Amino acid sequence: MSPAIIKYFSITIRLYPNDHNPVHVHALVKGGYGVKVVFDIRNKEIIGVHYERIEGMKSLTPAMRKNLEKLVSAMQYTMVKDFQDFVIDRKELHNTIVITKKL
Numbered sequence: 001m002s003p004a005i006i007k008y009f010s011i012t013i014r015l016y017p018n019d020h021n022p023v024h025v026h027a028l029v030k031g032g033y034g035v036k037v038v039f040d041i042r043n044k045e046i047i048g049v050h051y052e053r054i055e056g057m058k059s060l061t062p063a064m065r066k067n068l069e070k071l072v073s074a075m076q077y078t079m080v081k082d083f084q085d086f087v088i089d090r091k092e093l094h095n096t097i098v099i100t101k102k103l
Contacts, residue, residue, distance in 0.1 A: 008099045019087045033058045070103040
């Protein structure tokens with residue numbers, strides 16, 4: 001099962017059980033858009049974030065990208081912790097966090 005860990009308007013952040021390092025999440029947007037959000041981590045600190053295209057999915061529009069970047073900025077530590085818990089430690093995750101206010 002691939003849990004949705006965060007929903008922010010049309011953006012859904014998902015993890016997949018067979019994922020692997022580097023630490024990352026999948027940001028999917030209705031209409032077939034998607035990107036992989038990859039976290040650069042050193043000494044347990046996030047030192048950078050970059051975005052990689054997902055083959056077979058449309059590239060995000062500039063507006064989608066801006067909203068995603070705001071979401072990542074606000075929730076990056078939750079995303080990294082959920083990756084560790086679900087992918088590495090094989091723990092069950094919390095309910096989906098639904099954000100209904102603009103960041």
